[in-house]
Amino acid sequence: MKVVVFGGSGLIGDGFLQESLRADDVTEVINVGRTPLSLTHPKLRQVLHRDFLDFTAITEELNGADACLWGLGVSSAGLSPQDYERITHDYTMAAARTLAAVNPEMTFVYVSGGGTDSTEQGRSRWARVKGRTENAVIATFPNGYALRPGFVRPSHQQRSKTTAYRWANTLVTPLAPLLCLLRLAPVLMTSTEQLGQVALHLARHGHSHHVLENRDIVTVATQAEIHT
Template sequence: MKVVVFGGSGLIGDGFLQESLRAEDVTEVVAVARTPLSRSHPKLRQVLHSDFFDFTAITEELSGADACFWGLGVSSVGLSPQDYERITYDYTKAAADTLAVLNPALTFVYVSGGGTDSTEHGRSHWARVKGRTENAVIAIFPNGYALRPGFVQPSHGRRSKTPGYRWGNALAAPIAPMLRLLRLSPVLMTSTAQLGKVALHLARHGYSRHALENRDIVTVATLAGKHG
């Protein structure tokens, strides 16, 4: 299986990369990025690309892909609505359109977030834009999925580059055992490793739902563990 990963320098994208590189049935991982990743692996091929509105220049590198895991994203805090929509929706849609021409049966896994508004009519701008992006991916690909994690804990020894996320992880670490005791962690928490395992499971086996809430993500991660 050939996997394309966007956002590999970020926390969630790194989870996709790590789990894909470890998977025995993944023969090649193509990481598309603007700058080189500080990582090397026999199965990893880095493709540097600057124009995220147009991916025609790298169609040869994307050709033959069986799955695309989209971990590229930004916080809406401090961004204009136009910039947030450009990065969140326009980039994703441009990549999805290109990949759909190359392989309409490709599995596209888009990482969204809890609280996303799939109606596209709610009051929150970021939730509407995320919802619009989810809807586009699922409309383009019969095997399109949106993951809506709650709080994402880093795996594989990684730390987020975003200060807010680092502080959040530091604050959440002491209460994580309590959430598990109260059986709230499947509703509220997941990890980058689980997201990677879930994306691979969706590429191999699919799932009955196309938009997966945090509880679904934890359920599928458990299934992925059983299937290996």
């Protein structure tokens, strides 16, 4: 299986890369980014590309791809509505259109987040934009999926580039055992390892639902681990 990863330098994208590189049935991993990663691996090939609104120049590199795992994303804090929409929606769909032309049956896994508004009518701008992106991905690919994690804990010694998120992880980590005891962890938390496992599970087996909430992600990750 050939897997394409976007956002490999970020927390979630790194989880996609690490789990893909560990998987025996993944033969090649293509990371598309603006700058090279320090990570090296025999399966990994890095494709440097600057224009995230037009991926036609790297179509040949994407040929033969079976799955795209989209981990690229930004916080809406401090961004103009136009910049947030360009990065969140326009970048995603520019890649989706190119990949659909290469292989319309491929699996495309888009990570949005808990609280995403699939009606596109709610008061929260970020939730509407992510909901519109989810809807567009699922409309473009029969095997399109959206993952809506809650709080994502790092699994591979990767740290989030967002300062607030790093602080939040410091605060949440000591509470994790209590959340597990109260059975709240599957509702509120997942990990980069679980997200990677679930994305690959969707590429292999699909799922009856195209939108997976945090509890669904944890459940599928557990099933994937059992059958590994």
